[in-house]
Amino acid sequence: MTLPCSGLQKYYLASSRELTRLDSITKAPVIHHFSETIAGVMTIRGFRKQNTFCQENIDKVNASLRMDFHNNGANEWLGFRLDYMGVVFLCIATVFMIFLPSAIIRPGTPHQIPHLLPIQMLTCDFMVNSYVMNFVREDKRRTEQILDFILYTELYIYEIWCMHT
DSSP: OHHHHHHHHHHHHHHHHHHHHHHHHHHHHHHHHHHHHHHTHHHHHHTTOHHHHHHHHHHHHHHHHHHHHHHHHHHHHHHHHHHHHHHHHHHHHHHHHHHSOTTTSOTTOTTSHHHHHHHHHHHHHHHHHHHHHHHHHHHHHHHHHHHHHHHHHHHHHHHHHHHHO
């Protein structure tokens, strides 16, 4: 069960990193527009362009939320696939238990390992799902921190450059 989960994890991580990058890219214009609006609020009010700036802000926030929606959809996709794989493995173990010859499994001896196989499969499924999801969340968190650092550094450099020109 670990092998298919690790393959799924590699596939998901590549997509998730790209979605996180796109999410950060769509957040940058929102932050930049907001800081420009705050800096020029007197000019905006003087020319009575509040509605234009509000609409522009809404458009940028919607674009950012759209990418956030896709990012969350990818997380749900991974969770569904992991749960589905666990159910398939549990069904295979249950069918295996049903069709095993009665000479191998005696109903009066519950201490034998085959009786515990479905419970062990559920525990294994839960552990593998937890491991993969925790690993993915931690990797996404680290990637988002790096991308946020780069984004804020670029914005800071741009602000300094605008002040000196």
